[in-house]
Amino acid sequence: MTMTMEMHAASQAVDRSARANALTLWLIGLLAVACITSLAVGASGASLWNALWESLQGNTLSVRDRVVLWDIRLPRTIMAALVGAALAFSGAAMQGLFRNPLADPGLIGVSAGAGFGAIAAIVLGGFLPASLAALVGPHLVPFAAFAGSWISTIILYRVSTRKGRTSIATMLLAGIALGALTGAVSGLLVYIADDAQLRSLTFWGMGSVAGATWSKLSVAGPLIVLSFCAMPLIAKGLNGLALGEAAASHMGVDVQRVKNTAILAVALAVGAAVAVSGGIGFVGIVVPHLLRLAVGPDHRYLLRNSALLGASLLIFADVISRIVIAPAELPIGIITAVIGGPFFLWILLRQRGLLDL
Amino acid sequence: MLSAKHISASYGQRKILHDVAFHAKGGAVTAIVGPNGSGKSTLLKAVTGEIDHTGVVTLNGVDIDTAKPWELAAMRGVLPQATPLAFPFTVSEVVRLGLASGISAARHELVQHALDRVGLVTYGARFYQELSGGEQQRVQLARVLAQVWDPVGHGKPRWLFLDEPVSALDIGHQLQVMQIARDYADAGGGVVAVMHDLNLTAMFADQVALISEGRVVAQAAPNAVFTNENLSAAYHCTLRVNAAPDSGTFLLPHLARRAG
Numbered sequence: 001m002t003m004t005m006e007m008h009a010a011s012q013a014v015d016r017s018a019r020a021n022a023l024t025l026w027l028i029g030l031l032a033v034a035c036i037t038s039l040a041v042g043a044s045g046a047s048l049w050n051a052l053w054e055s056l057q058g059n060t061l062s063v064r065d066r067v068v069l070w071d072i073r074l075p076r077t078i079m080a081a082l083v084g085a086a087l088a089f090s091g092a093a094m095q096g097l098f099r100n101p102l103a104d105p106g107l108i109g110v111s112a113g114a115g116f117g118a119i120a121a122i123v124l125g126g127f128l129p130a131s132l133a134a135l136v137g138p139h140l141v142p143f144a145a146f147a148g149s150w151i152s153t154i155i156l157y158r159v160s161t162r163k164g165r166t167s168i169a170t171m172l173l174a175g176i177a178l179g180a181l182t183g184a185v186s187g188l189l190v191y192i193a194d195d196a197q198l199r200s201l202t203f204w205g206m207g208s209v210a211g212a213t214w215s216k217l218s219v220a221g222p223l224i225v226l227s228f229c230a231m232p233l234i235a236k237g238l239n240g241l242a243l244g245e246a247a248a249s250h251m252g253v254d255v256q257r258v259k260n261t262a263i264l265a266v267a268l269a270v271g272a273a274v275a276v277s278g279g280i281g282f283v284g285i286v287v288p289h290l291l292r293l294a295v296g297p298d299h300r301y302l303l304r305n306s307a308l309l310g311a312s313l314l315i316f317a318d319v320i321s322r323i324v325i326a327p328a329e330l331p332i333g334i335i336t337a338v339i340g341g342p343f344f345l346w347i348l349l350r351q352r353g354l355l356d357l
Numbered sequence: 358m359l360s361a362k363h364i365s366a367s368y369g370q371r372k373i374l375h376d377v378a379f380h381a382k383g384g385a386v387t388a389i390v391g392p393n394g395s396g397k398s399t400l401l402k403a404v405t406g407e408i409d410h411t412g413v414v415t416l417n418g419v420d421i422d423t424a425k426p427w428e429l430a431a432m433r434g435v436l437p438q439a440t441p442l443a444f445p446f447t448v449s450e451v452v453r454l455g456l457a458s459g460i461s462a463a464r465h466e467l468v469q470h471a472l473d474r475v476g477l478v479t480y481g482a483r484f485y486q487e488l489s490g491g492e493q494q495r496v497q498l499a500r501v502l503a504q505v506w507d508p509v510g511h512g513k514p515r516w517l518f519l520d521e522p523v524s525a526l527d528i529g530h531q532l533q534v535m536q537i538a539r540d541y542a543d544a545g546g547g548v549v550a551v552m553h554d555l556n557l558t559a560m561f562a563d564q565v566a567l568i569s570e571g572r573v574v575a576q577a578a579p580n581a582v583f584t585n586e587n588l589s590a591a592y593h594c595t596l597r598v599n600a601a602p603d604s605g606t607f608l609l610p611h612l613a614r615r616a617g
Contacts, residue, residue, distance in 0.1 A: 016450070099443035239454055242443040246407050251455060251504060252430025297444030 020301030023294065027308035031081065034315040038077040041319050044068050071214070078221070079212035080318040080332075081311035083277045086224045086269035088310020089231070091284025092291075092302050096238030097262045098168055101292070104284045105270040107175050108263055109152035114274040115205070116182040117148020122200045123189040141204065142216065142275035149271035152178055157263060166259045168245075207280035207333030209318055216276050223272040230265035231303045234258050238299040280333045282340030283310050289347065358382050359516065359547060361404050363412035366396075373399045374410070375571045381564065383514025383547040386538055388558045388579075390551075391568035392592050397551045398438065398520055400568065404549070405435050405518050417513045433516035434501035438524065440493070442485050448472070448496050449481035455500035467506050471499035474537060476530070490525040498522060498534060508546025517541055519550040523557065535561040559583060567591055 040048040044064070051065045061069075087105075094103045105111060121144035125133070128140070136143055156178060160170035190201060237258030240248030249255050273280075287310045291302055317335040324330055359381040366374040373396045381387035389397045403410040406421045406429065414421045417432055434455065442451065452468045472478045475495040480488070485496060498519075505515040517538065523531040531554070538548045539561050552558045558565060559579045566576040569591040575582045588596040 016447070096443075101444065242446065243440050243451075243454065244437075246402075247435070247437060247440055249407070249426050250405065250430065250433075250435035252427035254426050292444060296450065297446060298450065 016296040017298060017301065020295040020298065020305065023291075024301065024305055024308065027305055027312065030312045031308055031315075034312040034319075035077055035081065038080065038315045038319050039069065039073050042068065042073055042322055075214050075217050076209055076212040076318065077315060079209045079217055079276065080315045082217075082221055082224045083209060083273040083280065084283055084310040084312070084314025084317075085307035086227065086273040086310075087280060087283040087314070088287035088306040089228065089303055090266040090270045090273075091310075092288035092299070092306040093230075093234065093238065093262045093266055094284070095288055096234075096241060096299050096302075097259060098172065099241060099244075101289060102285065105266050106179070107172055108266060109156040109175050109178055110149040110267055110270040111274060111279070112175075112179040112182045113152025114145040114149035114271060115279065116152070116186050117144035117146070118204050118275075118278070119186045119189050119201055120144060120148070122197050122204065123193045139216075139219075142220070146271045146275040149274060150267060152182065153263065153267040153271075165256060166263075168259070203331060204278040205333070206331035207278035207336075208321075208329075208331045209277050209314075210321075210329055210332075212276070220272040220276045224269050227265040227269035227272075228307060230261050231307075234262050234265070235299040235303055238262070238303075242297065278331075278333065280314070280336055282336045282344065283314060286340045286344050286347075287313060289344070293347070358418070359387075359404060359414070359416050359549065361400075361412065361414045364400070364403050364410050364414065365412060366399050366403050366408055366410040368399075373571050374403060376412075377403075377568075377571070377573050379404065379566055379573060379576065381547055381549050383509075383516075384542055384545050385563040386542045386548040386550065386561055387564040387566065388550050388552045388562035389566045389568060390553070390555060390558055391574075395568045395591070396571040397568055399571075400566075401518055401520050401549065401551050405433070407435075416516065430504065431510070432505070432513075433518060434504040435518040436498055436501045436520060436522055438520045439490075440497050446485055447481065448477065448483050448485055448488070451485050451496055452481075452500045452503050455502075455504035464506070467503045471503040471506070472496075474502060475499045476533060491527065491530060494522070494525045495530065495534070498537070502537070502541075505546070508541050508544040514545055514547045516547040516549065519548065521551050521553060524553065531557060555583065555588070 036048070047065075048069065051061055051069055054061055054065075090105045090110075091103075094105050094107060095101050097103070098107060118141050121141045125140050128136075133140070156171055156174050157166065159174045160167050190198065193201060237248065237253045237255070240251050240253040241255070241258065243251075245255050248258075288302060288306045291305050291309060295301060295305070314332070314336070317332050317339065321330040321332045321335050324335075359379075361377065361379040364374055364377040364379065365372065377396075377400060379389075379400060389400055391397050399408065402408045403412075404414050404416075404421070406414070406424075416429070419428065419432070421429060446454075449468050449472065452471055453465070455471075456464065456467060469478060469481070472481060475498050477492065477495055477499065480492070480496070485493060488496065501517060501519075505517065508515055519538065522538070523534050526534060535557055538550060542548045542563070550562075552562070562579055564576065565579045565582040567574045567582050567587055574591055575587055583598050585597055588598065
């Protein structure tokens with residue numbers, strides 16, 4: 001039925017690119033709404049409107065308003081936007097690279113490596129020499145997660161690259177092997193962890209942007225934004241890859257360069273995102289999938305629209321996580337899974353047998 | 358001019374092409390024929406740079422192994438035997454992918470022209486994955502045509518490399534596609550096509566390279582290559598070449614009987 005709707009839409013407008021461009025504008029609007037909502041809503045009674053009014057009149061804000069709005073809600077909003085954009089953009093890029101709508105950044109080892117790094121940091125962090133521990137301080141877990149994601153991506157890339165050509169199929173299989181291995185070692189670490197560490201581990205796995213601070217943002221933000229620079233470099237190449245590597249090459253795509261750029265961008269974006277927010281699922285699969293249904297699979301629009309929609313969705317998920325059991329907070333990964341899982345199932349059921357998944 | 362010298366290629370340990378020489382020129386349709394597994398498609402993949410090979414291949418004087426993908430894409434389009442598509446693109450979006458690569462990027466009207474050329478002008482909004490195999494093959498041909506629409510560029514021929522372009526088509530569309538190739542060559546472009554149908558080859562090709570067991574047995578005009586001896590030896594069955602009654606081309610086989 002989805003397919004029929006899509007066909008109908010396509011017959012009305014052969015050129016879906018115009019609709020994709022229009023959608024970009026709508027998504028920018030949605031992101032603005034999401035940001036305002038996120039700044040206005042929270043457990044404390046601080047009012048965004050009141051603060052804005054005061055500022056306009058030239059009055060200085062109360063300390064409480066300034067802390068809540070400026071030091072808590074604003075970095076948290078930006079962090080949710082960047083993480084959501086990074087996850088959705090990376091999902092779209094990976095799906096294009098692997099030519100499979102169910103691919104996600106886990107396939108290049110980012111998630112497994114990040115998870116392993118985080119678990120190792122949480123469980124073994126206490127064994128660090130005091131001087132080093134003082135140096136990295138509270139950033140040990142993000143740093144270890146980021147390092148872990150990069151190490152596993154580099155291992156996978158080296159294993160699957162021969163004579164300057166990266167075999168996507170080998171990368172997929174090697175990723176499964178490496179995932180099993182890191183999973184086993186992570187399991188061992190979990191086994192020796194104490195109760196407090198287990199709690200940290202569990203919460204890390206469920207994801208959250210609650211810990212967002214300007215200092216975390218200043219490290220992760222530029223990395224994520226930098227990864228977005230890859231969009232125009234890989235969009236046409238990913239379109240060509242939809243016809244296979246040989247056909248893409250014959251159409252003038254430097255296939256290896258597209259692979260390298262996409263893998264680098266995804267490792268950068270997801271490594272940074274997972275490091276600061278833990279494991280947040282479904283954004284990377286659901287968002288690009290929805291957008292492909294709406295305006296087609298052209299990556300020139302899909303990548304940026306995914307980033308925009310992913311940003312808005314994660315902001316809204318974060319808002320829900322703040323208010324649903326206020327003043328306590330749910331981990332955001334629970335929200336995205338609770339919304340994303342059934343939603344995704346519903347999409348799959350609607351189009352089963354119609355689209356070749 | 359396409360020139361390939363001392364081409365050898367292997368899949369793993371198995372050598373497919375043995376020191377092959379092959380050439381084609383602009384303004385002509387050059388067919389590659391031979392039995393299954395003789396190395397026809399492998400030769401096409403070698404001269405389009407798709408697989409590793411020894412020897413040197415030059416296209417319009419450019420060494421294809423050192424040229425950048427976009428330089429080659431501006432000179433030649435390649436139609437593979439089958440093209441799977443990963444995402445639900447529409448027909449016109451698939452054809453537009455051919456445009457994206459360079460020389461004709463800004464010429465959006467070429468999408469319609471190319472679809473018109475393969476008789477699918479009303480199919481633009483349909484989903485590629487819903488088409489029949491033969492229709493998909495024609496959409497892919499339209500994509501390749503859009504990529505190298507003008508048969509001549511900067512005084513040099515552009516090229517179509519077609520791997521069994523009519524294998525999934527009915528007789529009417531076989532003739533249509535071969536006529537497209539013929540017209541492209543008549544307008545100054547070069548066409549290199551892997552063919553199974555020897556009759557169509559005799560009707561439309563200017564040059565034929567007959568391949569057997571990884572070696573080019575003969576390369577010349579069809580009536581010089583298509584002899585009883587050449588064909589019977591290459592295809593391991595008795596084949597007889599006949600003159601067609603009306604046009605001077607010839608039809609075969611008159612009598613096909615397994616040897617021995």
